[in-house]
Amino acid sequence: xxxxxxxxxxxxxxxxxxxxxxxxxxxxxxxxxxxxxxxxxxxxxxxxxxxxxxxxxxxxxxxxxxxxxxxxxxxxxxxxxxxxxxxxxxxxxxxxxxxxxxxxxxxxxxxxxxxxxxxxxxxxxxxxxxxxxxxxxxxxxxxxxxxxxxxxxxxxxxxxxxxxxxxxxxxxxxxxxxxxxxxxxxxxxxxxxxxxxxxxxxxxxxxxxxxxxxxxxxxxxxxxxxxxxxxxxxxxxxxxxxxxxxxxxxxxxxxxxxxxxxxxxxxxxxxxxxxxxxxxxxxxxxxxxxxxxxxxxxxxxxxxxxxxxxxxxxxxxxxxxxxxxxxxxxxxxxxxxxxxxxxxxxxxxxxxxxxxxxxxxxxxxxxxxxxxxxxxxxxxxxxxxxxxxxxxxxxxxxxxxxxxxxxxxxxxxxxxxxxxxxxxxxxxxxxxxxxxxxxxxxxxxxxxxxxxxxxxxxxxxxxxxxxxxxxxxxxxxxxxxxxxxxxxxxxxxxxxxxxxxxxxxxxxxxxxxxxxxxxxxxxxxxxxxxxxxxxxxxxxx
Numbered sequence: 001x002x003x004x005x006x007x008x009x010x011x012x013x014x015x016x017x018x019x020x021x022x023x024x025x026x027x028x029x030x031x032x033x034x035x036x037x038x039x040x041x042x043x044x045x046x047x048x049x050x051x052x053x054x055x056x057x058x059x060x061x062x063x064x065x066x067x068x069x070x071x072x073x074x075x076x077x078x079x080x081x082x083x084x085x086x087x088x089x090x091x092x093x094x095x096x097x098x099x100x101x102x103x104x105x106x107x108x109x110x111x112x113x114x115x116x117x118x119x120x121x122x123x124x125x126x127x128x129x130x131x132x133x134x135x136x137x138x139x140x141x142x143x144x145x146x147x148x149x150x151x152x153x154x155x156x157x158x159x160x161x162x163x164x165x166x167x168x169x170x171x172x173x174x175x176x177x178x179x180x181x182x183x184x185x186x187x188x189x190x191x192x193x194x195x196x197x198x199x200x201x202x203x204x205x206x207x208x209x210x211x212x213x214x215x216x217x218x219x220x221x222x223x224x225x226x227x228x229x230x231x232x233x234x235x236x237x238x239x240x241x242x243x244x245x246x247x248x249x250x251x252x253x254x255x256x257x258x259x260x261x262x263x264x265x266x267x268x269x270x271x272x273x274x275x276x277x278x279x280x281x282x283x284x285x286x287x288x289x290x291x292x293x294x295x296x297x298x299x300x301x302x303x304x305x306x307x308x309x310x311x312x313x314x315x316x317x318x319x320x321x322x323x324x325x326x327x328x329x330x331x332x333x334x335x336x337x338x339x340x341x342x343x344x345x346x347x348x349x350x351x352x353x354x355x356x357x358x359x360x361x362x363x364x365x366x367x368x369x370x371x372x373x374x375x376x377x378x379x380x381x382x383x384x385x386x387x388x389x390x391x392x393x394x395x396x397x398x399x400x401x402x403x404x405x406x407x408x409x410x411x412x413x414x415x416x417x418x419x420x421x422x423x424x425x426x427x428x429x430x431x432x433x434x435x436x437x438x439x440x441x442x443x444x445x446x447x448x449x450x451x452x453x454x455x456x457x458x459x460x461x462x463x464x465x466x467x468x469x470x471x472x473x474x475x476x477x478x479x480x481x482x483x484x485x486x487x488x489x490x491x492x493x494x495x496x497x498x499x500x501x502x503x504x505x506x507x508x509x510x511x512x513x514x515x516x517x518x519x520x521x522x523x524x525x526x527x528x529x530x531x532x533x534x535x536x537x538x539x540x541x
Contacts, residue, residue, distance in 0.1 A: 029119040034185035044116035049080035056083040060207040068214040077178040084138040091157030095121045095148040108232040127182035139173040199388035205330040224329040235318035236268040239306045241349040247299040251291035262291040269312045281305035314347040314355030321426040338365030341460025345453045350445040356427035360453035369418030378414035383424035396439035398423045401450035410458040411465045
């Protein structure tokens with residue numbers, strides 16, 4: 001066999017753009033199966049609409065229209081009432097991979113990589129050869145219309161067929177995106193578009209979403225609240241959780257003149273007093289030197305000192321979760337459970353100094369859980385920054401945490417009872433296990449917090465089940481005793497001469513005194529659970 005020299009081998013050495021990479025590896029973006037691919041398209045457009053509306057201070061109204069073109073081809077149209085996209089940024093926003101307003105900001109957002117919408121453009125292009133159609137209304141009396149596609153070799157947008165037109169009124173805002181996609185499938189299942197939008201409405205109760213399915217059927221998920229969530233603010237990383245490499249990256253990019261000022265200016269909860277504490281521990285670090293000249297050994301010693309220092313927890317004001325009251329209203333609106341228990345944990349940090357907040361809810365009875373041929377089974381509703389996660393559940397930190405809980409301890413049979421477990425993780429940076437953003441990486445700190453949150457919520461359901469069981473026992477005993485009350489009153493009346501009705505009344509008072517819960521059960525068919533809903537499906541039309 002002929003031996004080749006390095007010069008001959010490296011003749012094939014070429015550079016490739018990120019767009020070319022994802023063109024060959026579309027499954028990494030979530031386009032791995034027909035059903036998942038269609039959900040991924042809807043997910044990317046809807047999350048962008050939600051982020052845009054909230055950043056502009058607008059209550060979101062989103063319409064998703066799915067039209068069947070062929071056996072495995074569908075047209076997806078998504079319209080919102082957001083701020084729109086300025087003409088100069090349409091191509092970069094929708095047809096340039098790793099470009100956008102999110103990746104470089106240390107701030108809580110649904111999207112965070114600058115891949116989503118551009119990935120949809122790429123997917124349409126490689127499955128149908130067609131561009132994405134865009135109409136952008138910016139509220140200035142005009143609309144900008146165009147088609148966008150990607151030059152995959154250069155990862156550059158191609159904007160064509162552009163035009164501008166007058167809108168009906170000066171105040172019209174929003175964005176309409178339409179694309180044709182092949183190798184996709186629409187189905188009504190736990191992993192379909194309907195379920196995705198239903199869960200989006202659940203985790204975003206301030207949003208109204210309308211779905212027009214391929215058969216023309218319209219479903220409206222009504223908003224549960226009319227309050228726009230507080231707008232997330234940019235924050236700084238928390239010192240806890242930072243690695244040696246993290247410290248060096250921040251230090252070498254810093255404009256500070258000293259390591260001491262670099263620490264105060266770059267990281268949250270870091271004051272001059274904290275720097276003094278670090279000085280006393282990290283003796284081998286010169287805090288007066290230029291941070292750009294920091295060496296690995298110094299950064300390593302600094303990280304050790306940080307771990308030995310007491311820190312105030314991350315500032316929760318920079319993370320905007322769904323909210324306890326909002327979760328309760330949304331669960332009542334969408335699932336109408338007999339009872340629910342909702343909890344919110346205090347902020348914590350995981351590696352990289354990233355703060356996060358866990359919200360957990362356990363809903364019991366009513367529309368909770370999933371119906372099966374044998375009866376019911378529990379289900380887990382996973383969310384990250386209010387975005388539903390439908391796929392890759394096996395590799396998700398939420399699934400791992402829920403699976404590791406001893407549910408029998410809380411008198412819950414999660415495999416055979418109507419139980420829904422909702423978990424939302426909010427953070428300025430969600431550590432997804434893949435580019436498709438369908439599972440949260442199994443970080444120990446996140447798993448532990450999820451377990452604590454779910455167990456806290458489960459204790460509330462445990463108390464409800466115990467009270468209900470106790471009430472049922474009392475009710476049974478009460479009925480058994482009262483079954484003989486009439487005869488006993490009659491016999492006692494004959495022996496004593498006291499009025500029969502008076503004796504029966506006294507007997508009822510005596511029995512009720514011993515079994516007070518039974519009377520409550522008789523007067524109202526079901527005990528009042530905190531999440532008891534008046535109607536079974538009032539949030540959907």
